[in-house]
Amino acid sequence: MASTSEQPSQAFVLPDPSVFEAITPGQFVSFTTTNTLKNHRQLLHFPILRVAVLDSPLAKDDNESPSIAAMLVPKNRETDWNFCTESGHLQILFNFPNVSRLILIGNMPPHKGPSVYKLRPIDPVEQKKLETDLKPLLMPLHPKVSSDHNSLPETPFLTYEDDMAFAVTVAKLSGPIVGEFLVEDVELVGGNDRNKQLRRRLRFKRMPRVVQSQALLHPIIPYDEGTTQTDLESLRKIENSKFVADPSILVHPHLTSMIAGLSFIVSNVDPRIRQGFAPRALCLGVGGGVLLSFLATNLWFEVTGVEADPIVLNAATQHFGLNESASIHLIVGDAIEFIQNLAPRKIKQESNESEVGDNVPDAKFDAVFVDLDSSDAKNGFSAPPPEFAKKPVFETLRSLLDDQGVLIINVVSPNDLFYSTLVKELKEIFYKVHYIDVGPGVQGNKVVMAILSPTFYDGNDSINEFLEKLESLIPEDVLENIVDIL
Structure with missing residues (x-):
């Protein structure tokens, strides 16, 4: 009786096998091979397959047996950067910290690929058969140390999931x-x-x-x-x-947590709003501009946004509804250079020197939001960039804040040392440091809040309209989850 499992009509063509004999941290190799599979057109339907092999950049113990895993590229996502770039491959691998080598297998489309993607269910029986028939391709991609000469090495298949x-x-x-x-x-x-x-x-x-x-x-x-x-x-x-x-409703979890940080300044901000004065915020990192629009539209802020890339600002204007106005000022420039240049001007202003100029308002800020990430994918996603998370930078930011202001930072820690060092530096400069755990989504994502004085609203004041507005815009449990870092 014929086997129901597809047998390849010829061997897969692979590059020099010596390249894969040992785990080489950070090594990335991609190649194409003829698709010799005939009965798996639901999943691998192009005549040429693309295979990408990435060794984890994280150092492994020499005595540790490396863990090898594979993943099928979802159909119609072959040209998605997650699956066709080294940086995308790295980010997938970082989700599986115990994997030493990850092998991606997908169709190699003869064109740039569709601009539309639709999730389609996959027959689990069909996928299991395909995984079995891909063994001749995967076996030579195992390092020697993981192979038992008496049996074929097993390669577990990981599942890619997103929303x-x-x-x-x-x-x-x-x-x-x-x-x-x-x-x-x-x-x-x-x-x-x-x-x-x-x-x-x-x-x-x-x-x-x-x-x-x-x-x-x-x-x-x-x-x-x-x-x-x-x-x-x-x-x-x-x-x-x-x-x-x-942008009137926040759907990015870390932005909701960042807005919660404004609860530390409600006692200071509310009476000023009643007198007709807008609170002021500085946003370092604009992206789509959702945070800026939300602050100006919903919470009466005058906002200054700093973005290094002018094309990103154009995209925010054209596609996300961000509009420069009397309430929103947009600056193209490096965030660190901007605050360093702005700090001396604040000192001049405080000593009654009138030379300020440019498009930046002169008063200190009630809140400074930092939403910047590292541009280096090789060490995993981290925020803010390492060059930003330094004591001199935090000291400069402190000088830009009102005495009852708050510094709010979106933090994604690549390791425990990064986070503990950042918190230590902040605690040496600010009165108190707090955080909210953002939760599912990006691993290690916290929003850290540093204040200069004990300004948290204690409920003893008269009606605080700013606080009421804030509580109407974000879930109650977000405010309740603010933790004091002792």
Whole structure:
């Protein structure tokens, strides 16, 4: 009886096998090979396969038996940066810290690939058969130390999961600082037929698995085109339909936690708002500009945003609804250079010297938000960049804050030392340091808040309209989860 499992008609063509004989930290090798599989067209349907092999850059004990794993590239995502770039491969590997070598296998499309992706269910029986028939390809990619000469090495297949059910590329751009990046409209997995979750997202090629910015996505349907459909695929088919980003509601978890940090300044800010004075915020890192728009629209702030890449600012304006106005000032420049140049001007102002100039308001800030990440994918995703998380930088930021102000930093720690050092430096400069654990999403993501004086609202004041507004905009449990770092 013939086997139900597909037998390759010829061997896979591989590069020099000596390249794979040992784990070489950080080594990345990609190659193509003829697809000799015949009965797996549901998953690997192109005549040429692309194989990418990445060894973890993390040092391993010489006596430790390396762990080898493989992953199939989801159909129609072959050109997604997550799967066709070294930086994307690295980010996937960092999600599996015990894996020494990760092997990606996918179709090699003869073109740039579709700009639309739709999640499709995979037959688990079909996938299991495919994994078995890929053994002749995977076996030579195992290092010698992991092979038992009496049996074939086993290669567990990992599953790639994210939250996208449907995605379409709105714009593919390139900036002088961040490099290539995408604006995407996305429908999230889950939701019922009457309530699909739609998002507009910003994603950088240098860190493709990280969503840099996202906002609610609203469809605008012509008046005469009534529809009960809420899924993105159906809505896009309606003639003259449009989609706009709505930053009035925060959907990025770390932004909600950052806004919660304003609870430390409610006693100072509320009376000033009542007198007609806008509180002031400095945002280092703009991305899609969602945080800036939210602060100005919902919380009456005058906001100054600093972004290193002018093309990213253009994308924020065109695709995320960020508009420069009397309440929002946009500066193109390096964040560290900007605050260093701004600090002496503050000193001049305090000593009654009138020379300030430029487009930056002169008063100190009630809140400084830092939402910057590292541009180096080889050490994993981290925020803020190592060069920013230094005591001199924090001292400069302190000089820009009002005496009752708050410094709010989005922190993603690549290791425990990074976080503990950052907190130690802040505690030496500020009165108190607090944090919120952002939770699921990016591993190690916390929002750290540093204050200069004990200004937290204790509930003994009269009605605080700013606090009431703040509590109406973010979930109650977020405020309750603020932790004092002792």
